Amino acid sequence: MGSQEVSTVDWQGKHVTVAGLGVSGIPAARALHERGALVTVVNDGDDERARAQAAELEALGITVRLGDGATLPPSTELIVTAPGWQPDKPLFLAAAEAGVDIWGDVELAWRLRGDNGRKAAPWLAVTGTNGKTTTVRMLASILEAAGLRTAAVGNIGVSLLDAVLGEQEYDVLAVELSSYQLHWAPSLRAHSAAVLNLAPDHLDWHGSMEAYAADKGRVYEGNTVACVYNAADPATEDLVREADVEEGCRAIGFTLGAPGPSQLGVVDGILVDRAFVRNRQKQAQELAEVSDVNPPAPHNIANALAAAALARAFGVEPAAVRDGLRNFRPDAHRIEHVADIDEVAYVDDSKATNTHATEASLAAYDSIVWIAGGLAKGATFDELVTGAAKRLRGVVLMGADRALIHEALTRHAPEVPVVDLHRTDTGAMSEAVEHAARLARPGDTVLLAPACASMDMFTNYNKRGEAFADAVRARAETSA
Template sequence: MDVSGLTILVTGFGVSGYAVADQTMQRGAHVVVVDSSTTDATRERARILENLGVDVRLGLEHTQCLPPDVQPDLVVTSPGWRPDQPLLAQAAHRGIPVWSEIELARRMQPADGPAWLAVTGTNGKTTTVTMLESILRAAGLRAVACGNVGLPLIEAALDPIGYEVLAVELSSFQLHWTDHVLAQSAAVLNISEDHLDWHGGLEEYAAAKGRIYEGVERACVYTVADERTRRLVEEADVREGARAIGLTLGAPGLSELGVVEDLLVDRAFVEDRRRTAAELARLEDLAHLGAHGAPPHVVLDALAAAALARSHGVEPAAVQAGLRAYRPGRHRAEVVARIDGVAYVDDSKATNPDSALASLRGVQSAVWIAGGLTKDADVDELVALCADRLRAVVLIGRDPGPFREALARHAPDVPVLRPSGGETDRDADRATYMRETVTLARSLASEGDVVLLAPAAASMDQFTDYGQRGDLFAAAVRELAGGDGP
């Protein structure tokens, strides 16, 4: 797609919006950007692009309707903007195309551009995509993680040197505005309740995730135990010859990857998959990814990354080398330190019950730090399923009620404590609050336990984001450890 001469309205001026404006302006488009933010950082980014000829309009008044003095050929929206946002609704009513950065990148990428190996799911996307990046690089390929993590996809797709493969993380928000992913292979890791207020319901949310399979060339990767992901594969409109590839933590069937004893094995991308399987890696290759070895959900993520890499032709040895070399991103089951036989794990990214469940299932005995902004998510089943793993619980968050009630029902004998300090409006107060939280957790832990920050809730009631929550936890733990690492 040649954007030269087009008038493009970019809604939202975050990382994605900046990249779209920059890449299209360079190729001759007339670009107008609108965003409600007027922070110093936003204004600084605006000045950079304004010097290059981009029209940037900041302030809430610019986001409520289409600019009266602009006739856009195309609207490219940032993923956080809801479909019912007035400007986007007005554009749709007028018949102006509304695309994601992903749709625009796919259309602008040259025909001989990089292959896309795409991943979505409620949980595990970033781990899988960054594992995939590690595997692809171990195979000697010029590859990068991009999309909802790392480099903006449009920058990776149009990189002047040229990547060979893109490991693409896609959110449901991005997929909602995308009609043509056209990935070489794609995976939906799991589907559970999340962002239902944005999408309107679980079926709409699942349908957005399922868009990742549209037009797949080689492999639609799904989790055998997740019926919703299987249905999405069955309903997908793929290219002739594309295959369904299952993932399981048990012995794999035909066209599946799974686990046999301590081996990760492939019965999908081998010449005689009825009688043979390829050994990809050992569980010990993933042992550094958890306090007690890689938990089951991380093993599934590794199998998904391996399946996508194998669909691209990567050899088993590179899969093993990439998994051995892989290190998780920040706040994703990071082992911060070990003190007196107790592991302290930062999984602040576990912002919903399903991701916290996966984290808790990876340990045998936990002092669990939980709580925050639940956004009406039900934590009852989470507590019921993990009650036998709880040594004790330290509750954070402004409203501990949902957790207290679930613990009283399903784990009445488990000690539950709460930091006394409740003021977290300033950074100094937040640091003090987390130090007290960690001190309480330490007092409850015994040798062999894991102090696990997996809150099952968002952070914005007390912290700026999950990253700050995790950073303060790690700082408090390292203070206890005298500055030592894991």
């Protein structure tokens, strides 16, 4: 199916099973029911919230089965699943045995785009282990600066179904896609797409690094204009080579160094384009200054280059790239500067929940007191510590798996002072900030970049970041 073609499905009387209530399942069930499908929703949970959601759907005439997400309903012709449901669930094994197709919410949105009679907006898609949300929001900011009607949608929290079926018309969509979503999106064909980076993540879901990478690589399938890859991460370029794209689609690299032909990069503090210019062998187009990127940390500059590449692939002028980057404000808990106290910067990167994200965060500063720890999710820390050792003034460890990081520090940075907090209550963050402040010297950065998940101590990484920011602000008040 070509990128601009719209799939038509006769939904009338089609037996469709929707797997999972929630942000994707409920809109899917409603959309299919409105088109005449006979919808059954199955859900593992049977709590008060699920029962309330079920009652709303049942009032429309949709069948809901709570507490039984394993059994394939009779007559099922198609399953539409929430992205988090693992491929080895009994429901999906039964579907495979019965020859029943399985789509995700992204696949359904792709198939239904244009269903409301309007022209389907092309998709500029972004995936990768880290940086997806920031890059998609940067891209949307650039597209808006170009005067285009757009939205940042997908895994970013805004339902793709709502975007493609809502009353708002769009010229183009900036789409964040997770590996889960791509796994269940066999016919997705983006205008252009980027894989920002690849590092081990969600391997329990995918089964192997190879399977994880293959699902990420699906984002390139059928691209019409550009496959954007990270020149510093050869695995992303390998995925471009393996992709089956439309004739004329180009491979476009981004690099923090000087770009070669068909690349975007950085020269003397300037973001430049040698891909979408008339003579890319000899010419380069200035797009923006590094100082236009907020914050100008190396990995965030890479995000900006990827966003710029996708925007340029869509025909956006250089001035809109600059203006869009200047207008962009990062989400909370992503390299967020909280305060300066006694010439020490305090930075919240609670979103750095794995070693790959933390490596990028640590690389952004020269002298760091690092606050780390939490749930390791099977990660190892030797490579991370080895790379960061020279930048570390000190380390404060907290959380359930802090010993794993402590052991790596003992092996690879034995001279770095370490404070090991045995407390695992939420109040430990205040103590962590106090210890970090004592270790820091003027010019240092106290950096919360945990390299771990938060659920051992906090509801999510947002709550962890808020606890850090609260502790820093409290210290700022006492230091004033």
